[in-house]
Every structure is written in C-alpha cells, then in structure tokens.
Amino acid sequence: MELSTFWPTLYPKFEKVPVRIAQEQKAIIDVLGGEKNLAPDVNALQLFDKSGALDPHSPLLDGTRIFLASRQSRKERTLGKDLLDEFGAPPYGWDRNAVRVGVAACVRVGTIKILIGKMPHTNPADQTLQKALRDSREFEKVELMLEDSEVGADLLEETRALLMKLTGKRKIDETPAALHEAMETFGQDKLARAEKVIDWAEPAGLPRPKAFDEGKEALEGVLALTNPLQRVKEIHARAGDLRSGVESIDQIATFREKWGPAFTELKSFVTQLRGVKHLLPPGGTIQEFLGEYEAAQAGARFAEQDIWKGIQAVKAGAALEIQTLLASWRDEARVIVEDALGRLPGDLEQRQLEEGLAKDMAAPIVAFGAVLDTETEPVRVAALPSRAQRLVDELAATLHKEVEKRAPKPPEEAGEPPKPARETRRVRFSDVATVRRVCNEAEWEELQKKLDQRVRTLLREFEVELA
Amino acid sequence: MDLKRTLRAITLELRRELEGKHDAQNNWQPGDLERRLAAVGVRRDRSPVPVNELSLSADDREARRVVDAFIQSRAEAGQDREAAIADFVRAAAYSWANRLLALRCMEARNLIDEVILQKNAYGGRSLQHQRLARKKPERCLGEDDGLFAVLLDEFGVRAKELPLLFDPKAVEVTLRPSVAALKRSIALLSGTLAAKGQEVATDEVFTAPDALGWTYQYWNTEEKDRVFQKVRTNKGTKIEGAEIVPATCIYTEPYMVKFLVQNSLVPRCIN
Numbered sequence: 001m002e003l004s005t006f007w008p009t010l011y012p013k014f015e016k017v018p019v020r021i022a023q024e025q026k027a028i029i030d031v032l033g034g035e036k037n038l039a040p041d042v043n044a045l046q047l048f049d050k051s052g053a054l055d056p057h058s059p060l061l062d063g064t065r066i067f068l069a070s071r072q073s074r075k076e077r078t079l080g081k082d083l084l085d086e087f088g089a090p091p092y093g094w095d096r097n098a099v100r101v102g103v104a105a106c107v108r109v110g111t112i113k114i115l116i117g118k119m120p121h122t123n124p125a126d127q128t129l130q131k132a133l134r135d136s137r138e139f140e141k142v143e144l145m146l147e148d149s150e151v152g153a154d155l156l157e158e159t160r161a162l163l164m165k166l167t168g169k170r171k172i173d174e175t176p177a178a179l180h181e182a183m184e185t186f187g188q189d190k191l192a193r194a195e196k197v198i199d200w201a202e203p204a205g206l207p208r209p210k211a212f213d214e215g216k217e218a219l220e221g222v223l224a225l226t227n228p229l230q231r232v233k234e235i236h237a238r239a240g241d242l243r244s245g246v247e248s249i250d251q252i253a254t255f256r257e258k259w260g261p262a263f264t265e266l267k268s269f270v271t272q273l274r275g276v277k278h279l280l281p282p283g284g285t286i287q288e289f290l291g292e293y294e295a296a297q298a299g300a301r302f303a304e305q306d307i308w309k310g311i312q313a314v315k316a317g318a319a320l321e322i323q324t325l326l327a328s329w330r331d332e333a334r335v336i337v338e339d340a341l342g343r344l345p346g347d348l349e350q351r352q353l354e355e356g357l358a359k360d361m362a363a364p365i366v367a368f369g370a371v372l373d374t375e376t377e378p379v380r381v382a383a384l385p386s387r388a389q390r391l392v393d394e395l396a397a398t399l400h401k402e403v404e405k406r407a408p409k410p411p412e413e414a415g416e417p418p419k420p421a422r423e424t425r426r427v428r429f430s431d432v433a434t435v436r437r438v439c440n441e442a443e444w445e446e447l448q449k450k451l452d453q454r455v456r457t458l459l460r461e462f463e464v465e466l467a
Numbered sequence: 468m469d470l471k472r473t474l475r476a477i478t479l480e481l482r483r484e485l486e487g488k489h490d491a492q493n494n495w496q497p498g499d500l501e502r503r504l505a506a507v508g509v510r511r512d513r514s515p516v517p518v519n520e521l522s523l524s525a526d527d528r529e530a531r532r533v534v535d536a537f538i539q540s541r542a543e544a545g546q547d548r549e550a551a552i553a554d555f556v557r558a559a560a561y562s563w564a565n566r567l568l569a570l571r572c573m574e575a576r577n578l579i580d581e582v583i584l585q586k587n588a589y590g591g592r593s594l595q596h597q598r599l600a601r602k603k604p605e606r607c608l609g610e611d612d613g614l615f616a617v618l619l620d621e622f623g624v625r626a627k628e629l630p631l632l633f634d635p636k637a638v639e640v641t642l643r644p645s646v647a648a649l650k651r652s653i654a655l656l657s658g659t660l661a662a663k664g665q666e667v668a669t670d671e672v673f674t675a676p677d678a679l680g681w682t683y684q685y686w687n688t689e690e691k692d693r694v695f696q697k698v699r700t701n702k703g704t705k706i707e708g709a710e711i712v713p714a715t716c717i718y719t720e721p722y723m724v725k726f727l728v729q730n731s732l733v734p735r736c737i738n
Contacts, residue, residue, distance in 0.1 A: 008647040012610050016591070057590030062600070070605035091610035091646075153601035170577040173588040174597065 011093035016059035019044045024097035025134045031104040032124040032133070045098055047105045054109045057175075060094070060102040063087065068112070068146040081140035096136070103144065104133050115143035151176055151232050159236045166246055180228035183235055187223045191216065194249045200256050205267050207300035212252060215245005248303075255303035263302065266293075266315060273322065275379035280325070289318035326381045330372050333384035337369045340392040351403045361398050365391050396465075425462040427455055470672050471681060476662035477655050477672075478564075478685040484648055486560035489693060499648035500563075501556045507531040507642070509538075511549045526643060533641040554709065555642075561686070562639035564652070568673075568682055569632060570621065571656045575673035582621045585657045593657075595621065611646040614653070677721065684718035691716075 007014065019041055021027050027042045029035075036052070049055040056062065067086055071078045083103070087094040106112035107124055114121045114129055121129040132138045151159075160174045163182050172182045194216045201208055218241035225231040235242065255263075270293050273286055280286050292311050301307045344358050368391055375381050429436050432450040458464050482488075487498035501511075507527045508516030518531055534555060541551035571583045581594040589597035596617045600607045607613030622640070625633040644652070654660035658667040672678065690713035698704050706714045719727075 009645060012646045012650065013612060057588065059590055062590045066600055066604035066607050070608055073605060153598060156601075157598060173586065174594050175588045178588060 010090055013063075013091045014093040016063070017045065017087075017092075017094045017098060019098050020095045021045075021097040021101055024100060027097075027101045028104045028133050029130065031101055032108055032130060034108060034124075042101060045101060047102065054105060054111075056111075058102075060098060061106060063092070063094075064099070064102050064106065065111070065146060068144060072146055078144050079140060080142050080144060083144060084136075084140065100133055100136070100139055103139075107133070111147055113145050113147055115145060118143075120145075151229055155236050156232065158239075159232050162235065162239050162243065166242065176228035176232045179235070180231045183222060183231060187219045190246055190249055191219050191223070193253045194219070197249065197252050197256055200260065201252065204260070204264055206252070206256075206263060206302060207297055208252065209248050209300040209303075211241075211244040211248040213245075214241045215248055218242050218245055251303045255308070259308065262312075266311070269315065269319070272378045273318065275377075276322075276325075276382045279382050285314060285317035285321045289314040322378055326376075326378060329381050329384050330375075333388040334369065334372055336385060336388040336392060337365050337372075340388075340395060341365060341369075344395070347399055351399060353399070353402050353406070357402060361395055365395060423462050424465050425458050426465045426467045427451070427458065428467045468666050468669070468671070470675055473662065473665045473668055473672050474675075474678060474681055475685040475688070476665040477668055478568075478682050479689060480655055480662045481564040481567075481652055482560060482686055482689075484651055485563055485644055486556055488689070493693075498556070498560065499644045500559050500642060501552075503530075503642055503645055504534065504552065504556060507534065509534050509552065511552050530642040533638050537638060550709075555639075557709070559639045559642050562637060563644060563649075564686070566618075566622065566633060566640070567652055567656055568679070569629075570625070572673045572678055573625075575670040579621075579625075582617060583653055583656050585653065585659055591659075593617070593653075611649070614646065614649060615643060677718070680718045683716065687713035687716050 021039075021041050023039065027039060030038055031042065031047070045060055046058045047054060047061060048058075054061065056065070064083065064087075067083065068078055071082075080100075080103075084096045084099055086092070087099045088096050103112060103114075104124075107114060107122070107129065110122060114132060116128060116132050121132070123129065132142050156174055156176070156179070159179055160172055163172055163179055163186070164170055167182060167186045169182070172178055194212070197212075198208070200206075218238040222231055222234045222238065222242070225234050270290065273280075273290060277290065289311070292314055296302050296307050296311060302311070341362055344362055345355065348355060348358055365388075368388065372384060375384060429447070429451070432454050433447055438444045438447060455464050455466075483498060485498050485500050487501055488496050490496050497505075504510070507523060507530055508518065508521050509531065515535070518528065521531075523531060537555050538548060538551045541554065542548065546554075567583060570579070573579045574581045574584055582596070583593055585591050585593050585596075590600075592600060592612075596613060599613050599617045599620070603613075606616045619635055622633045622635040626635055643649070651660065655662055656668060656673075658669055661667040675681075690710075694706055694710045694714045698706060
C-alpha cells in the first residue's frame with residue numbers, strides 16, 4: 001500500500017489547509033499591509049472572501065480561533081510555538097509558514113493581539129510586531145491573545161431563530177452576512193406593508209397600536225445599519241419590538257385587506273349614532289355598542305380578532321335597535337302631521353276662513369309627510385317630530401295672519417302712531433309644573449289652576465302661544 | 468437528476484465504506500468498521516488481542532468491552548466467532564448509516580437544524596457543528612474536529628422522540644467509524660462528494676416521500692444479488708440465516724400498498 005493511502009488517517013485535517021507558503025516573509029508583510037495582489041499560495045489559504053474581507057470560516061483562521069479560544073477558556077497562555085506545534089503535528093500537518101500568515105491576517109483585522117515581553121502590539125504597521133511575525137524564532141516566543149470582535153455564538157443563534165420565526169423560512173445560514181441579507185429582504189417588505197397600512201389607516205380613522213409604530217421604528221433602525229455585525233446585534237437588541245411590531249403590522253395589514261370597507265362602514269355608523277346619542281335609551285344595545293367601540297378606539301384594538309368579532313356582533317343588535325327608534329320617530333312625526341291636517345278644516349271654519357285655503361296652507365305639511373320615509377340618517381330622522389311640530393306652528397301662524405288680514409282695521413286717529421303688535425310668549429306645562437305626570441283629577445285641576453293663572457298673567461302684556 | 472439512482476449510489480457506497488464488500492472474485496473486502504474492530508484487537512481470523520496489550524482510547528476501550536460481550540453472547544447461543552463478528556459489523560454499519568441518513572432526511576425537511584449538511588458559510592461544517600466549534604471550541608480540538616461530539620449530542624436529543632433509532636448508548640454505535648470514513652460518509656450525504664458516476668446529492672434526494680423506503684431496499688441490493696447468484700450457481704443451496712433478510716426485504720411502493728389496502732381492508736370495512 002502507498003503512503004498516500006494512510007495520509008488521510010494520519011492527518012485527517014490536512015486537507016483543510018493543503019498549502020505551502022514559499023515566501024512567507026513577503027506574504028506576512030503583504031497580509032499585514034492589506035495588499036490586494038497576494039501571491040497565489042497565499043490566496044490558496046482562502047483567508048479573504050470575495051469582497052476582500054477576512055473570512056472567519058477560512059479553515060486556517062477558524063482552526064486558529066478554536067485553538068486559542070479553548071486555551072483561553074482554560075486560562076492557558078498560548079505562545080507562537082504552541083500554535084505552530086499544534087498545527088504542524090497530526091491531525092493537521094499544516095505548513096508552519098502558513099500558520100504565521102494566518103496569524104498576520106488576524107492581527108490585521110484586530111482579532112488577535114501579540115504580546116511581546118508582555119507588551120500588547122496590535123498595529124499592523126508596528127515594526128516590532130512585523131519582525132516578531134516574520135522571524136520564526138521570535139514568533140515562537142510571543143504570546144497570542146484572541147480578541148473576539150465577532151458576534152457571540154448565542155447571539156447569532158438567537159437572532160437566526162428570531163428571523164426564522166419572523167420570516168417563516170428555515171433556510172437561513174447562521175452567519176452575520178446571511179442574517180443581514182435575510183433581514184434586508186424581510187424588513188423592506190414589512191416596511192412597505194406598514195406604509196400601505198398607514199396610508200389607509202390615517203384617513204380611515206383606524207388607530208394604530210403602539211406596537212405597530214415601535215415595530216416600524218425598529219425595522220427602520222435595523223435597516224439603517226449596513227454593517228452585518230452591527231445589524232445582527234441591533235436585531236437581537238430590538239427582538240421584542242420587532243416580534244410584536246411585525247405581528248402588529250401583519251395583523252393590521254390583514255385587517256385592512258379583509259375588513260377595510262367594513263371598518264369604514266362601521267365608522268360612519270358610529271358617527272350617525274353619536275349624532276343621536278342624547279336621544280338613546282340608557283342601557284340599550286346601541287349604548288353597549290358605542291361603549292365597545294370607544295374602548296377599542298382608545299386601546300387601538302380593532303384589528304384584534306376577538307375585539308372585532310365582538311364589535312360586529314353588538315353592531316348587528318345596535319342596527320336593529322336604531323331601526324326601531326327611527327320608526328318611532330317617523331311615526332311620531334306622522335301623527336303630528338296627520339293630526340294637524342285633520343284639524344285644519346275645523347280650524348278654518350272656526351276662524352271663518354274659506355275652505356279653499358286649506359290646500360295651499362296644508363301643502364308644506366303634505367309635502368313633508370310624503371318624504372317622511374325617505375329620510376334614513378338617524379340625526380335627520382330624530383329631528384322629524386320637531387320639524388313636523390315647526391310646520392304645524394307655521395300653519396298656525398298662517399291661519400293667524402289670514403284672520404288678521406280679514407279683521408277690520410281700527411280707524412287711525414290723527415297724529416297717533418299705530419299700536420305695535422303685541423309680543424307672543426309660549427307657555428308649556430313645564431313652566432308651571434315640574435312633575436308633568438297627572439295621576440288623578442285633583443292633580444289635573446291643580447295643574448289647570450296654575451296654567452290658567454300663568455296664561456292670564458301673561459295676557460296682560462303678551463299674546464300667548466301654548467306649546 | 469435521477470433522484471433514485473443518486474440515492475442508490477449513495478446508499479451502496481455508505482455500506483461499502485462502513486461494512487465492506489465482496490470484490491469481483493467474491494472475496495470479502497472489509498470496510499472501515501471491521502478495520503476499526505481490528506484496531507481494537509478483534510479480528511475474524513484470529514484470537515482477540517488482550518486489551519492490556521493495546522493502547523486504546525477510553526471510547527475504544529468501551530467499544531472493545533461491548534464487542535467482546537456481544538461475541539460472548541453469540542457464542543453462548545451457538546454462533547461461531549466469525550459469524551458473530553460479521554453480524555456486529557453489519558449491525559454497526561447499518562446503524563451508523565441509518566442514523567446519518569435519517570438526520571439528513573430530517574434536516575432536508577426542515578425538521579431539525581442542519582447537523583449533516585456541510586456549507587462553505589460554516590467553514591465546511593454543518594450548522595450544529597459550527598455552533599459547537601464557536602460555543603465549545605475545546606470539544607473540537609481532536610482529530611475529528613468535534614464531529615463525533617456533535618453527532619452524539621444530536622443522537623441524544625433525537626432519542627427523546629425516536630429512542631429506537633437514535634439511542635446514543637446502543638451497542639451498535641459504541642464502535643465508531645474512523646474519522647476519515649465518517650467524513651466521507653457525511654460528504655456523500657451532504658453533497659460535497661459525489662457517489663461514483665452520479666451527481667452530488669441535493670435536498671430533493673432526501674425529501675422524496677419514499678426516500679427512506681428505497682434506501683432500505685438499496686442497502687440490501689448487492690447482498691440480495693449475491694445471495695440469488697449463489698442459489699443459481701450452487702444447486703441445493705438454501706437461503707438461511709443472515710441471507711434471509713436481504714433476499715426478502717423488498718420496498719413496497721405506494722401503488723402496491725394502495726392496491727393491497729383497497730382489496731383487503733376496504734371490502735372488510737364495507738362489509
């Protein structure tokens with residue numbers, strides 16, 4: 001059997017760095033100086049990724065980091081010699097020059113510092129440091145210390161778990177670059193969704209939950225960071241805001257898609273009800289509905305499924321209740337109108353006016369009665385009885401004018417100005433009695449007496465209109 | 468890509484790598500696990516080397532104890548030593564391959580974090596291996612780079628749901644393959660190494676609904692061919708012992724299952 005057959009068994013890790021560096025002195029200086037055009041053998045070490053940044057997953061750098069980290073965790077000092085001996089022997093068998101070039105790359109990006117005579121050296125341009133790396137004997141004596149400037153393993157794992165949950169995708173690599181990329185696509189998409197929601201919600205009057213705005217702000221903050229390491233740390237730091245914020249953005253966006261028109265209708269229904277709120281019976285379904293609506297409004301909780309369903313359910317009851325109220329207001333107005341029209345022939349006769357006047361005088365009331373059922377807005381329907389009463393009052397005034405027109409004019413005395421028309425005062429039952437309910441004849445007689453007295457007093461100076 | 472051909476090639480290479488194979492002259496060529504058995508002092512053709520004459524690691528010492536006990540129990544049941552060793556190697560190879568394949572199928576279906584699939588993004592490791600290297604670098608200092616540690620950890624976790632498949636203390640996995648063989652097996656499953664004459668494996672190979680069923684069929688393909696060849700060429704040869712399984716283990720395809728169910732259980736249910 002050939003020796004090569006046993007090579008993978010003796011050096012199972014050799015294949016990771018199968019490179020020999022010919023001119024290590026130049027290679028170390030080049031790497032420390034950030035030279036772009038490296039020798040082919042140095043390039044073969046795969047120390048840098050395509051963008052030219054140090055690739056922490058390069059087998060040489062990864063091996064170095066693991067070795068130093070494990071020794072540091074055991075509180076052991078690591079000399080250059082320890083590192084060279086480790087990687088020169090089985091199971092590695094790596095070129096000792098390549099190992100020094102790897103250390104130079106770590107020094108360049110600040111992940112390893114070199115202690116020479118206990119003095120830390122981190123500046124790649126430092127002549128003493130350069131000499132210590134280039135001279136293999138001197139390198140064996142220096143101490144190497146890992147300065148972990150990367151994102152911690154737990155933080156990376158937790159951030160990936162968060163992103164998997166947020167995006168619903170599992171195929172995200174657990175590297176800062178991959179997490180950065182995944183967040184970019186996801187975050188831009190969510191922000192666009194949030195903007196659409198805002199464009200709709202503001203004019204529609206849908207209050208946004210606090211979580212929505214905090215989540216949007218967190219997304220903007222995370223996306224503003226272009227450095228993958230910083231972005232990953234920021235994602236982790238704002239995990240709570242992102243989690244609740246994205247949930248809220250999705251919830252409201254879905255609400256808008258599914259219930260947008262229904263919410264607008266609900267909002268206008270509430271506006272209509274608020275116009276007649278003072279006329280509503282206490283403890284009714286409409287009051288309950290308005291209460292639930294206002295609570296949802298105050299807590300910005302319309303998009304929550306339970307809340308929305310609850311409001312929708314009460315709304316159905318409120319719609320029924322308002323229809324009953326509308327019908328009663330229409331009926332009340334209709335009764336006022338019909339009574340007045342029924343009394344009109346008698347009123348004309350009583351005042352010795354021609355019967356033919358009835359048609360013209362009744363016209364506004366008849367027209368009003370014809371459109372009673374076409375009014376649907378609660379505020380307008382609620383006002384129908386008072387409108388009807390006003391029309392009846394106007395009819396009374398017309399009657400009065402007609403009577404006056406026909407009355408003989410008093411002879412005008414010379415030089416004496418005409419007497420001014422007397423003012424009219426209205427008298428209501430409430431003017432003479434706080435309790436307007438009459439329970440027996442005695443009470444009625446008492447009320448009559450008070451009313452009679454009041455009217456007579458007023459008649460001394462005014463004309464009186466009973467309301 | 469012909470997914471089944473790729474799966475077949477990988478399965479057969481895994482078995483050859485771990486258990487061994489018969490060459491063109493029908494001579495047995497031991498696989499990695501039998502060589503590992505030899506390394507712990509147990510060979511088919513000679514007496515075992517006493518443990519105190521060997522320099523064994525703690526894991527290998529435990530493997531040797533388990534193998535000795537296995538051979539002893541078989542001897543008590545009347546089985547000869549060579550057959551007992553062959554049985555042990557067969558069971559160990561099957562168990563290692565089965566576990567690696569099952570993990571690969573689970574991760575391809577996004578059921579677990581990747582423990583087999585190696586990526587350049589993780590420096591040629593799997594996700595879980597990379598995590599171990601970052602969190603506990605001291606466990607990755609050995610020649611296996613922490614590969615056994617991450618696999619055995621995962622066996623322990625999976626055993627909570629699938630104890631029969633992943634028991635980390637099962638006799639068959641006490642003997643570990645060599646690092647080189649394990650890496651090659653993982654490379655085949657991971658798609659970083661192509662099986663002979665095939666393209667590298669992708670997730671699709673392992674997400675097919677019948678992937679595991681076909682794997683078990685392919686595992687026995689060569690053995691079945693050999694058994695039937697023996698029956699054809701040697702008159703009066705009976706199929707017996709360990710040969711019964713490969714000769715009779717045939718994957719039942721979904722259409723067969725459907726036919727059988729519709730013509731047996733369904734009429735009974737209707738009646």
